[in-house]
Amino acid sequence: MSEDIIESSQDAKWAVLNSQISTLKSVAIISDSLSVGRSQVCDIVLTESTFGSHANILKSVSKNHFTIFRKPDSLFAYLKDTSKNGTYVNGKKVQRNGQVLLKTNDKISMGQINPIIYIFELLLTDNLPKTLTPLSNLEVTPKYINVLPVWGRLLSCLEELESCDLHKDTFRVGRSRTCDLSIEQTKLTGRKKLIFSKEHFIIGKDPGNNIAYITDLSRGGTYINNVLIGKNKNQILQHNDRIAIGPKLQVFIYKCMYDHDTNFLPPELKAMYEPSTILGKGAVGEVRLAYEKLTCKMVAIKKIIKGRSTLSQKHELNHPSKIQTEIDILSTLKFPFIISMMNIVETPKEVFIVLDYMRGGELTNRILSHQPMTESNAKFLFYQIVLAVQYLHSKGVTHRDLKPENVLLYSDETETLVKVSDFGLSKVTEDDDMMRTVCGTMSYIAPEILNRHVSRYNKQVDVWSLGVILFYMLGKELPFVCKEKNGELEQMILKGKYSMNSVRWRETSAYARDLVKRMLTVDPENRINLDEVLKHFWLSKDLKMQLGVKALYETILEEMEDNAFTYNLEPPLKQIRLSYEDSSLSSH
Numbered sequence: 001m002s003e004d005i006i007e008s009s010q011d012a013k014w015a016v017l018n019s020q021i022s023t024l025k026s027v028a029i030i031s032d033s034l035s036v037g038r039s040q041v042c043d044i045v046l047t048e049s050t051f052g053s054h055a056n057i058l059k060s061v062s063k064n065h066f067t068i069f070r071k072p073d074s075l076f077a078y079l080k081d082t083s084k085n086g087t088y089v090n091g092k093k094v095q096r097n098g099q100v101l102l103k104t105n106d107k108i109s110m111g112q113i114n115p116i117i118y119i120f121e122l123l124l125t126d127n128l129p130k131t132l133t134p135l136s137n138l139e140v141t142p143k144y145i146n147v148l149p150v151w152g153r154l155l156s157c158l159e160e161l162e163s164c165d166l167h168k169d170t171f172r173v174g175r176s177r178t179c180d181l182s183i184e185q186t187k188l189t190g191r192k193k194l195i196f197s198k199e200h201f202i203i204g205k206d207p208g209n210n211i212a213y214i215t216d217l218s219r220g221g222t223y224i225n226n227v228l229i230g231k232n233k234n235q236i237l238q239h240n241d242r243i244a245i246g247p248k249l250q251v252f253i254y255k256c257m258y259d260h261d262t263n264f265l266p267p268e269l270k271a272m273y274e275p276s277t278i279l280g281k282g283a284v285g286e287v288r289l290a291y292e293k294l295t296c297k298m299v300a301i302k303k304i305i306k307g308r309s310t311l312s313q314k315h316e317l318n319h320p321s322k323i324q325t326e327i328d329i330l331s332t333l334k335f336p337f338i339i340s341m342m343n344i345v346e347t348p349k350e351v352f353i354v355l356d357y358m359r360g361g362e363l364t365n366r367i368l369s370h371q372p373m374t375e376s377n378a379k380f381l382f383y384q385i386v387l388a389v390q391y392l393h394s395k396g397v398t399h400r401d402l403k404p405e406n407v408l409l410y411s412d413e414t415e416t417l418v419k420v421s422d423f424g425l426s427k428v429t430e431d432d433d434m435m436r437t438v439c440g441t442m443s444y445i446a447p448e449i450l451n452r453h454v455s456r457y458n459k460q461v462d463v464w465s466l467g468v469i470l471f472y473m474l475g476k477e478l479p480f481v482c483k484e485k486n487g488e489l490e491q492m493i494l495k496g497k498y499s500m501n502s503v504r505w506r507e508t509s510a511y512a513r514d515l516v517k518r519m520l521t522v523d524p525e526n527r528i529n530l531d532e533v534l535k536h537f538w539l540s541k542d543l544k545m546q547l548g549v550k551a552l553y554e555t556i557l558e559e560m561e562d563n564a565f566t567y568n569l570e571p572p573l574k575q576i577r578l579s580y581e582d583s584s585l586s587s588h
Contacts, residue, residue, distance in 0.1 A: 014070065015077055017108070017118040023052030024117060033069035037062055037083075060085040060111030066094075068102065068120075076159070077102040077122055085111045103157055104240060104253060105225075122253075151205055152212055154243070154252040160187035161251060169207060174199040174217070195220055195246050201229075203237060203254075209276045210258045211291050212237040220246045234296040236274045264288060264303070268345045269352055273301065285350075289357060298357040299342060305350055323351050329397055329423040330355075336553050337388035339408065339421040360409025360416055367404060367473055375508055377414055378473040379538065380545050381407075382466075384418040387549075389466060390530050392420070393459050399423065402465035403444045404472060417552050443478050444468045447494045447522045460524035463533065467519025474512055475504050479520065496522040511538035 013028035027034070027044055036044040038061050046065075048055045062083040070077050079102050081087040081094040088109045094100050108118040152166035164171070164181055172179040176198040183196045197218040205212050214237045216222035216229035223244040229235050239256040264275045273290040280287040285304040292299060304323055330341035330353070343354035360366070363381065367373060385407055392399055399406075401422065410417035446464035448457040471479045479498035482489035492498070498520065500513060515538045518528035534540065 014123055015068070015102075016121045016123065017068070018121055019118060020107075020116045021051060021054055023054075024050055027118075029068060033067055035064060035067045037065040039063040054115065057110060057114045057117070060114055065110060066108075077120070079108070079120075083110070088112065101157070103250060104242065150257050151210065152203070152237075152257055153255040154181075154203070155255055156252060157242075157250045158188070158192070160189075160192070162186070166203060166205070166212075170202055170204040172199055172202050174201075192249060195249055200245060201243075206276075209289070210256075211274055211276050212254070212256065213291075213296050214243070218245075223247060236291050236293040236296055238274065238293070265290075265301070266345050266347050266350075266352060269301065269343070269354070272343075273299065273354070275301065290354075298359070300355045300357045302353045302355060303350055304353070326423045327351070327353070333392075333395065333397075335388065335391045336417070337384045337419055338391065339419045355421070356408075356419060358408035358410055358419060360411045360413075363404035363407035363409060363418070363469075363473075366409060367476060373473055373476070375474060375512055376545065378470070379512075379542060380415050380548060381409075381418050382470055382473060383539055383545060383549055384552075385420060385469065386466060386530065386533055386539070388418070388420040389462050390534065393462070393530060397423070398459040399462050399465075401441060401444075402462055402469065403441050404469055405441075407469070415548055415552075442489060442493075443480055445493065446524070447496065448524050450490050450494055457524065460527055460529065463519055463527055463530055464524075466533070467516055470512075470519065471498070471516050474508050474516070475500070475502060477502070494522070496520055509538070511536070514538070 013030050015029040017027040017029065017034075019026045031043075034044065035042045036046065038046055038058070042064060046058065046061050048058055051057045062085065065081075065083040066087040067080045067082065068077060069080065078099045079087065079089060079094060080099040081096055083096070086096070087094045088111075089100055089102070090107050091109075093112070102120050102122070104120065104122045106120045107116045108120060109116045150165045150167050154164045154166065154171075156163045168180070171181070173181045173183070173196075175183045175193070175196045177184055179199060183193055186193075188196075197220065200216075200218045201222045202215045202217065203212065204215070213234050214222065214224065214229065215234050216231055218231065221228050221231075223229070223246070224235055224237070225242050226244070226247070228247075237254050239254070241254045242250055243252040243254060244250040265273060272293060274293055276289040276291060278286055278288055279300060284307065285302065287300055287302045290299050290301045291297070306323065327341070327344060330339070331344075334340065339358075340356050341353055342356075343352075345352045366381075385402075389399065389402065399420070402420070406420060406422040408419050408421055410419070444465045446457065446461035448454045449461055468479060480489060480492045482492060500516075505513065515528075515533070515536050518536070519533065521527040528536070539545075
């Protein structure tokens, strides 16, 4: 809507004519009628200067060309043509001295060959004629009396249909008498009635958030803003969406009754996604659940506020170099147990990354939940994490910040898919490259990173972090914990000082304890490497667990575009390994 809008009084506007010509101002309609033409008695007087470079349009404009009005006791707006050369709505000529119903986004032009001058927008606020009940008090048929909070409203585009409040989680529309809105019980007749299927569409709201969706159940099609949804397909429903039965019969305009946060996404993503609840928030940004508008697919959108690119700020998580590192790495990775990046948009101040949504949350929450994590469950999840890190290393990526907070679960199921995320501190290296930067989360940092006498380290630091994660999963407590300052904690890590004396460890198998000890070996040269982790008896001999992971893997494989990943069973009944069509990866 143009910001330069003519308003003739302080009363509330009920509609707007949005100008499509740069020299013509948009018009806020306040009174019950508004006339347009060349005559000085018209509310909107059109002159040569009005049209600028389109001055030839004036030849088609009559003294009193058309009037837009609303009737008492009606929610509808109408256009009446009083011209010689014709008024056109959506390219169709209005009969002279006739009137047509106006709907939001209707295009108005003067004369057959002239460009569109206005797009009509019906605001439908509560400031209506005194004879018309405000929307907030609108009483629909007794069947729809509101006893629950209203989250949406269907405003009828047909005089034969009532407007409806939406307060249940689902609302069915169709000819069947079992529908919430049964067309059989309305004033619709003839073809308008027959075009509806028994169950034509469902409008619903996802429990726990304010995202509305529509499901097409019909044969003839349900259309949103002139676009077919498709039978048994869902689509996000947005404020002011126009719902049509078949390609031509517009029946409702959907009105959202809750506050919209329209400022979270930039325009490029706003057109594709509907943001919902906040999943996480920090000093440098936030992560939100969002829905893909055309498919209703859930995604997570990570917004990062860009930090300053100065050298003094380089250790900040939102330093441009760290953001760029994460983007570069995510754009090259494609693996079932690694978080996927679907889209990225950069604005002058922020970066938005669209990622897989993992409804199960962080591994930390699973570890600390009241329901104890069994050893077999820990193994099922840990095996996937190891496969993910193995894949990273095969691509020359060392994560350097592995911790349960960066391991996400697909669902709340005991056996669920795992994905490793957050690559802001990761490093891309060649096979023999060493790293120098001190980074990571203290409790999970390998001793060689902290050791001042060691100038460089390699990808073995990820094996140490995996050992800490496995310790945490099995023992439900971190191996290195200190209430004092980091100095004492640092010494515990440098010495590899931890305890396995708790009851939980006494109930843990000797093979699991052995693997943890081998991973938490201080000297990286003596520490077990990743290939050896996968060959360790605790993982390699559990065929049932590996088959379970394989089944999960194959389920999501179908959803991935790149089919370069395959499972190998060799030899049968001995060991399953995940291999890649990547010559750089050695076999186990």
